[in-house]
Amino acid sequence: MTIRTQLWIGGQWRDAADARTFVDRRPEDDGEYAVAARAGDADVDAAVAAAHAAYQGYRYTLAREREAWMLRAAQLLEERADAFAEVLIDEIGSPVMKARFEIQYAIGHLRTAAGLPRRACGQTLPSDSPGRFGMSVREPLGVFACITPFNVPLIKAMKQCTGPLATGNTVVMLASEEAPVLGAKVAELFHDAGFPPGTFNLLTGIGHEIGDRLVEAPQVRALNFTGSTRVGRHLSELCGRHLKRALLELGGKNPMLILEDADLDVAVPGAVMGMFLYQGQACMAASRILVARPLYETFLERFAAAANSLSLGSLREPSTVIGPIISERQRQRIRDHIADAQAKGARLLTGGEWVGNRCRPTILTGVREGMTCYREETFGPVTAVYPVDDLDHALALANDSAYGLSAAVYTRSLESALKASQQLHAGMVHVNAPTLYDEPHVPFGGVGDSGMGREGAVTDIDHCTEWKWVTIQMPGAAHAH
Structure with missing residues (x-):
């Protein structure tokens, strides 16, 4: 009724x-x-x-x-x-x-x-x-x-x-x-x-x-x-x-930095949670994941496998993670961002398909300047993964954005964590935790x-x-x- x-x-x-x-x-x-x-x-x-x-x-x-x-x-x-x-x-x-x-x-x-x-x-x-x-x-x-x-x-x-x-x-x-x-x-x-x-x-x-x-x-x-x-x-x-x-x-175009000494057993679930909760319709979603080159291929393999395992079942089933995109206008925006990236040379590692009004978790590589999703917020289950040489390279890419909402860095090094927390251009920085996090009493913005x-x-x-x-x-x- x-x-x-x-x-x-x-x-x-x-x-x-x-x-x-x-x-x-x-x-x-x-x-x-x-x-x-x-x-x-x-x-x-x-x-x-x-x-x-x-x-x-x-x-x-x-x-x-x-x-x-x-x-x-x-x-x-x-x-x-x-x-x-x-x-x-x-x-x-x-x-x-x-x-x-x-x-x-x-x-x-x-x-x-x-x-x-x-x-x-x-x-x-x-x-x-x-x-x-x-x-x-x-x-x-x-x-x-x-x-x-x-x-x-x-x-x-x-x-x-x-x-x-x-x-x-x-x-x-x-x-x-x-x-x-x-x-x-x-x-x-x-x-x-x-x-x-x-x-x-x-x-x-x-x-x-x-x-x-x-x-x-x-x-x-x-x-x-x-x-x-x-x-x-x-x-x-x-x-x-x-x-x-x-x-x-x-809005946000939030970076997640995964440094060479990161624990992938922690970073991969953090990337999944930080990006795909509520099918990526979150201002804090980790839509840019910057991974140290020695970990890059391993991370991609594990991240893609984890993304593909996410349930698109009944919304009332506790195991379901990926639900429908809010409106046809927003669905079309997501389709356009994915198509534009692919047309300009990006590789679709996984996802891109639709089940009814739901978009499967989508991971892109090779995203670069000139592609719509490089700078614009997609607001859907679409992220791009980039290889980086070191922390300074990661910070340069992370800060190459007009946005600055949330950021995350995965590392075992206290020195790297402190440097990243000081130099990331963001209102919030989380160490060894997803970009998507909030509490009632904190200064959020x-x-x-x-x-x-x-x-x-x-x-x-x-x-x-x-x-x-x-x-x-x-x-x-x-x-x-």
Whole structure:
């Protein structure tokens, strides 16, 4: 039966003002999964107005209240894990293993965010004026626009929305057009956890139709966005024009360095996990694997065998790793990248075939400048493996990219690990572990075309609040001495 979803504005479910809808399709077979409300400009304005009105009181809620709501949301998500998993499987094509991981991460993020309200501390400051007491305090910004992607919609809803909510801001979340049902379940979760009406609002619709309207709304003071570099650059321009704070988590072309002293028993599974989880639809996927020449042929043989062993079975089977690609547009992008590389001389080591809407894990060699996939993010189960002479050669190739999200290096040498961690142009570097890794409390983000700002509890307080300096002059104190 087709699911029907509405917008969540001011604590109420409602249809789009003009009653428009759009079809949300299952990536497994492109069948109709849901009919969702298609928000327009009037709905954006209503959601922002509701968030702004709620902010006037919510900003003064107590730390213990916001803490309790976060913890209640975590408890409810734990209780509803099976229902959320079903949506992640059917709506975005998550294998159950990835869906369960996403839910557990989201629970952890809620519990981590519950600690933020009590950590938004200020300072006392000395003054040059006699008898003057100085202090600095943190205040929330106001309304946050949070625009989430399809690939990890639950994780990103928690990452983008909990920091603002924990620090006294309110939120309008624009869910990916590929994941409106998941967005509705998040709205229901926050409501049932006790967050006051209007503090969290949900818009569903077509991003390019209403995204600009949301970001440019005068009452929106900050943007949290995850998506493509092209769209992120455009939204950053809008924020700059209107002096709004922006956190952008964008694309990646992530390098994995496998040095001559690497343990292939660790590196091969790391490459498989780092590249092919959720069929490569991850900003941290290891789409460039740089292998020391003495290990190159052996690594290719073992990596190809491991990739070919990955299951394309039922999404509800725990052993399944490779699921369907999200949409026909993205499937065509993957086909084009593979065909372009082959036409220009790259070798297809394995993969390239399709089983329904699933692309088998694909490994290319001989990829070079001029091929589309050399610099562009494919966002599918496609990686290229390159031989390198030494660490310096590997670092030069790894840094030859406009992106800089995540990187990994496999080595037994502490010296090599430290050198790589210092010289890799990336926001995150993992030693003897995959490029694809995250935790709720860490500063998560990239450099260059991979974005700006950092997600995670350790940076949320700075991102979601602003400083105010307050002084108090004691009467008569200036002349007391």
